[in-house]
Amino acid sequence: MAITKQRKDELVAEYTDLIGRSQALILTEYRGLTMPDLNQLRSRLRPVGGAFHVTKNTLFQLALEKAGYPVPAELFTGPVAVGFCFEDPSAVAKTLVNARRDLEILVIKGGLMRDLVLSADQVQALADLPPREVVLAQLLGSLQGPLAALAGLLTAPLRELTYVLQQRGAQAEAAPAAPFA
Numbered sequence: 576m577a578i579t580k581q582r583k584d585e586l587v588a589e590y591t592d593l594i595g596r597s598q599a600l601i602l603t604e605y606r607g608l609t610m611p612d613l614n615q616l617r618s619r620l621r622p623v624g625g626a627f628h629v630t631k632n633t634l635f636q637l638a639l640e641k642a643g644y645p646v647p648a649e650l651f652t653g654p655v656a657v658g659f660c661f662e663d664p665s666a667v668a669k670t671l672v673n674a675r676r677d678l679e680i681l682v683i684k685g686g687l688m689r690d691l692v693l694s695a696d697q698v699q700a701l702a703d704l705p706p707r708e709v710v711l712a713q714l715l716g717s718l719q720g721p722l723a724a725l726a727g728l729l730t731a732p733l734r735e736l737t738y739v740l741q742q743r744g745a746q747a748e749a750a751p752a753a754p755f756a
Contacts, residue, residue, distance in 0.1 A: 590635050596659070598660050598688070599664035601664075601667065601671055602685055603656050603681055603684060605654055605656040608680055613629070619674060620667060623663065623666035623669075625658055626658070626661065627656060632651045635655065647692045663707045664701060665701055665707065668699075671702070
């Protein structure tokens with residue numbers, strides 16, 4: 576059954592909105608997946624800030640053009656479903672790659688990150704990245720180490736002076752008072 580022009584315009588607007596809110600898009604071929612498989616995949620993506628939509632290729636390509644993204648024709652052969660990455664692209668990619676292991680039929684074709692077209696191997700590399708929180712913690716740790724050493728270096732003379740004064744005070748208290756002549 577053909578869809579009306581109005582419904583096509585609505586779909587393009589919906590796709591454009593989803594693209595605009597996404598940091599990355601991961602394109603997959605879902606041929607052979609059942610509806611329960613698709614629902615399971617969607618429920619896995621929600622907690623990591625993602626969404627999974629089966630799209631109409633020509634309408635999705637129009638939405639990509641409208642959003643200013645490249646439209647790689649090689650990614651739009653066969654039925655396409657898109658993983659939208661609203662938060663952490665690495666987490667969504669990891670979830671899709673793990674799902675591909677469980678649902679052997681799912682094929683990751685590639686992806687888009689703004690002006691970059693990603694191959695399936697690059698999406699795999701994106702999935703292998705540590706989560707955003709881990710990267711931020713590593714960055715903080717690498718910044719904190721030298722700063723802690725610098726703080727220690729700057730406070731060392733004061734600590735040493737305090738130690739010398741405490742020792743001198745202890746010596747003065749322990750020594751007998753000299754008589755006045």
